[in-house]
Amino acid sequence: METQHWIDEAYDCQYLDPKQTEELTEELLQIGRMLNSMMDKASLFCGQSNHVIRDKPVEYLVNTDD
Secondary structure, eight states: OHHHHHHHHHHHTTSSOHHHHHHHHHHHHHHHHHHHHHHHTHHHHHOOOOOOOOSOOOOOSOOOOO
């Protein structure tokens, strides 16, 4: 994950100490679990898809034989 990479980079550059790195990594993992759970239950968050096209059809090709 990109965020994990930047946490590791910040630690390697000594912007974060080991405790901060561990805390951020745990928060990152928790957020990942929540997002995965939301994806597994997408219908609860997004509603049912009725697959209806609401736009009116548009003629894109114009007859140029005139």
